[in-house]
Amino acid sequence: xxxxxxxxxxxxxxxxxxxxxxxxxANAQALAFKDxxxxxxxxxxxxxxxxxxxxxVGFDPERTTREKITSSVRSLLxxxxxLDTAEKRLWRIPVAFGPDHAPQxxxxxxxxxxxxxxxxxxICDARLRxxxxxxxxxxxxxxxxxxHWNIARQTELxxxxxxxxxxxxxxxxxxxxxxxxxxxxxxGQTAFEVYRPDADAPFAFSPGDKVRxxxxxxxxxxxxxxxxGPDGGATLEVLD
Amino acid sequence: MPNLSIIDAGPGLTxxxxxxxxxxxxxxxxxxxxxxLALFEAAALLGTSADAAVIEMMGYGGNFRADDDTRxxxxxxxxxxxxxxxxxxxxxxxxxxxxxxLTIRGAKKGVYGYLAVAGGIQTEPVMDSRATHLTAAIGxxxxxxxxxPIGADQSKVAPFTHLQTEDRFSGGVIRVMAxxxxxxxxxxxxxxxxxxxxxxxxxGNRQGVRLSYEGDAFAVDGGLxxxxxxxxxxxxxxxxxxxxxxxxxxxxxxxxxxxxGSVIPEDLPRIAQATTGTHFRFRFIxxxxxxxxxxxxxxxxxxxxAACKPRIRDPHDIADLASYQLISGTTxxxxxxxx
Numbered sequence: 162x163x164x165x166x167x168x169x170x171x172x173x174x175x176x177x178x179x180x181x182x183x184x185x186x187a188n189a190q191a192l193a194f195k196d197x198x199x200x201x202x203x204x205x206x207x208x209x210x211x212x213x214x215x216x217x218v219g220f221d222p223e224r225t226t227r228e229k230i231t232s233s234v235r236s237l238l239x240x241x242x243x244l245d246t247a248e249k250r251l252w253r254i255p256v257a258f259g260p261d262h263a264p265q266x267x268x269x270x271x272x273x274x275x276x277x278x279x280x281x282x283x284i285c286d287a288r289l290r291x292x293x294x295x296x297x298x299x300x301x302x303x304x305x306x307x308x309h310w311n312i313a314r315q316t317e318l319x320x321x322x323x324x325x326x327x328x329x330x331x332x333x334x335x336x337x338x339x340x341x342x343x344x345x346x347x348x349g350q351t352a353f354e355v356y357r358p359d360a361d362a363p364f365a366f367s368p369g370d371k372v373r374x375x376x377x378x379x380x381x382x383x384x385x386x387x388x389x390g391p392d393g394g395a396t397l398e399v400l401d
Numbered sequence: 402m403p404n405l406s407i408i409d410a411g412p413g414l415t416x417x418x419x420x421x422x423x424x425x426x427x428x429x430x431x432x433x434x435x436x437x438l439a440l441f442e443a444a445a446l447l448g449t450s451a452d453a454a455v456i457e458m459m460g461y462g463g464n465f466r467a468d469d470d471t472r473x474x475x476x477x478x479x480x481x482x483x484x485x486x487x488x489x490x491x492x493x494x495x496x497x498x499x500x501x502x503l504t505i506r507g508a509k510k511g512v513y514g515y516l517a518v519a520g521g522i523q524t525e526p527v528m529d530s531r532a533t534h535l536t537a538a539i540g541x542x543x544x545x546x547x548x549x550p551i552g553a554d555q556s557k558v559a560p561f562t563h564l565q566t567e568d569r570f571s572g573g574v575i576r577v578m579a580x581x582x583x584x585x586x587x588x589x590x591x592x593x594x595x596x597x598x599x600x601x602x603x604x605g606n607r608q609g610v611r612l613s614y615e616g617d618a619f620a621v622d623g624g625l626x627x628x629x630x631x632x633x634x635x636x637x638x639x640x641x642x643x644x645x646x647x648x649x650x651x652x653x654x655x656x657x658x659x660x661x662g663s664v665i666p667e668d669l670p671r672i673a674q675a676t677t678g679t680h681f682r683f684r685f686i687x688x689x690x691x692x693x694x695x696x697x698x699x700x701x702x703x704x705x706x707a708a709c710k711p712r713i714r715d716p717h718d719i720a721d722l723a724s725y726q727l728i729s730g731t732t733x734x735x736x737x738x739x740x
Contacts, residue, residue: 168581169688171633171663172695176581183628195426210425210631212655215581217425217631223697227688293629295428295655298537302629302655313626314657316641330657331626338428340536341608341653344641356428358527358538364427 165190165238167231170217173207175230177238178215183332185305187214188292192368197240203233211368213293213302251371254336254353254395256284256327257382262350269329269346272312280348283307284327284374289334291370297339299356299364303372304333314344325351325386325393327374349374352385352393360391371400402523402550403469408502409545413459415533416522416540416549417515419452419698424528425631425654432534432651435459435513435607435673437666438569439477441698443517445705446474446494446562451698453521453552454531456543458514459607462505463545465497465516471554472519473497478511478570478674492564493712496557510570511674512605520552536608536651563712564705569671572601572679577662578691580636585627585659590620594661595683599645601675607651610672611644612681618643621659629657635664635672637683647672667694 170176177194180187195211198218205225210217220230258266258281270280283306293302306329314330319342322328326337327349335345338355351374355365377385377394385394407414419440420433434440434457444451462480474494475482482489482505489495489503497503497518508514524531524540533540543549583591597614604611619639631654632638638646638658647664648656649672662685664672675681696704 166581169579169691170581170631171635172578172666172692174633176631178581178630181628208423208425210654212631213628215630217633219422219425221697222692222695223699227692293655294426295631296629296653298424298427298429300428311626314641318640331628339653344657356537 167234169227173222174217174219175227175234176215176217177234180214183213183292183304188304191216194238197237198234201233201237203230205230210295211293212295213304249369249371249400250367251373251398251400252366252395253373253375253398254351255377255382255385255393256349256351256374257377257379258349259379259382261379262382263348265346266348269312269348273310275309281376283310284334284349285376289372289374291366291368291372292333294364294366294368296335297341297356298358299366300338301336301355301366301370301372302333303335306332306334308332312346315346316344318342318344319347322347323350325353327351350382351395352382352389353395354391354393357391365391403467403471403520403553405518405522405549405551406466406468407543407545407547407549408464408466410463410543410547411458411461412542413457413461414463414543415457415535416454416524416543417457417532418454418530420532420650421528421530421534428654429534429537430650430652430654431634432537433530433532434515435650436477436515436670437650438670439513439515440517441701441705442476442492442564442566443474443515444702445709446476446492446564447472447517447519448706449517449519449521451702453517454524455515455517455522458505458516460512461507462514462516465503465505466501467497467499467518467551469499469553470557471497471551472556473503474517475505476515476517478508478514480508480514481506490563492566494560494562508676512676513673518551519554519556523550523552534651561712562709564709570674570676570679572671572675572681574682574684575668575671576665576686576691576694577637577683578665578686578688580660580663581630582627582659583662586661587620591661591685593617594619595685597682599681599683601677601679601681603677607649609638609646609648609652610675611646613644619645619661627657627659629655632656632660633663635666635669636660637662637664649673665691665694
């Protein structure tokens with residue numbers, strides 16, 4: 162494991178990066194360190210957020226300095242991680258991979274060196290976990306797919322992806338929540354809404370949640386898109 | 402509570418304040434005004450708090466009417482505005498009398514204009530903020546027929562306070578600090594970036610603006626396989642095709658395209674307010690120098706408040722001059738010539 166890097170992130174933040182490559186280990190360290198910084202109550206810290214392999218510590222330059230925050234972070238890094246005791250949950254989410262809903266499945270499968278059928282099987286068999294939430298509200302980054310799914314983002318950005326689209330790059334999947342362009346490839350469609358602004362709990366996922374995808378036909382998906390609620394036919398199970 | 406009625410509106414009107422800090426961990430960026438400085442200018446002029454909600458107007462305003470007298474000010478982009486036949490100058494306090502129409506047309510300079518009223522826009526907060534966040538589906542664009550509650554103005558007397566602001570509409574040299582991914586770029590690419598003339602392209606919104614330039618595309622070797630990482634407004638993202646985007650208030654919270662550096666907050670309003678074709682250059686500065694530019698919201702408001710000055714009205718600006726009794730008694734009628 163590399164030494165964590167401590168880097169500037171704007172005039173009011175530092176970024177602690179645990180690795181330059183995504184791994185389950187680096188992700189677990191980032192999630193645990195985020196909790197540790199949040200619990201430490203460091204003077205002047207305004208916000209702590211984690212991504213896949215890093216943690217951003219935001220601070221108020223009026224109340225503290227970059228040097229003081231860096232020093233606090235260094236001492237927290239030298240402590241042992243607490244055990245992850247958070248309750249885990251499993252989402253089972255229907256997804257359609259047919260021609261109406263998966264325009265780039267064949268292309269992505271080819272880049273991963275497998276047939277479309279094998280690609281679908283690998284995605285549905287994958288033991289996926291919410292490794293980060295971000296880009297857009299509530300949007301989960303799901304990892305990890307097998308190593309041969311380490312495919313690059315495309316050079317050109319795709320516009321106008323439907324919400325609930327399943328997209329892939331660099332060994333991960335995202336359930337798309339944003340109205341924004343992306344370089345990830347569109348390989349499936351769900352009727353799941355990751356963000357529900359009017360609900361009491363606006364964010365469906367928490368980091369650490371487990372996710373299984375279950376393939377359904379395009380016509381089933383059309384029905385779910387038209388008639389189901391924000392869960393889009395998905396079920397939630399709390400694991401021990 | 403008094404109301405502000407929007408009689409008609411351009412396509413880019415939203416309620417904004419300083420946004421919702423603290424939700425980055427859930428994927429929700431802070432959002433808020435594209436030009437934060439304009440909110441502090443409005444607060445300094447009206448004597449209000451900087452987090453009072455205002456109407457942000459992208460490119461074009463609309464017609465507005467209040468049902469109670471209220472002081473107001475238009476800050477940010479220089480908008481062509483008028484009230485009762487008189488031009489409304491930017492960064493200057495006026496009274497909008499109950500029932501009279503305030504007309505705000507197109508931006509003459511800049512992109513984002515702000516209409517602030519003394520009591521603030523009092524729409525229902527969502528997660529402690531009134532800011533519309535379009536990509537997060539919080540709030541919506543304003544349209545003709547909307548009626549917004551506003552706080553009562555306790556003063557209603559305009560002292561014609563004016564604030565002289567520095568130009569932030571003309572591009573120029575923008576200061577940039579290194580970010581977490583600056584080292585992912587080759588030294589030569591960073592130098593190429595610092596030596597390139599950029600133009601603000603046609604593409605831009607509250608999320609970010611795209612820049613165009615001539616010359617070789619910036620190399621992003623391995624940039625398409627990077628681990629997605631946390632973003633802050635001001636970050637300069639180099640998309641896969643080598644095209645830079647500068648991210649603004651409503652940016653995504655995590656992104657995978659590498660960021661060559663970050664525009665310091667003090668210079669970010671100059672990016673937000675740049676119209677298509679505005680020229681930029683970027684200059685990297687040390688982290689310590691960048692940090693030294695960070696001043697707190699309290700200090701910023703205090704400085705701006707101290708800079709507000711009573712405006713001496715030029716008689717040429719006063720459309721209804723003839724109705725003013727300039728001297729007790731009569732005037733010769735020609736003593737204003739040559740003023």
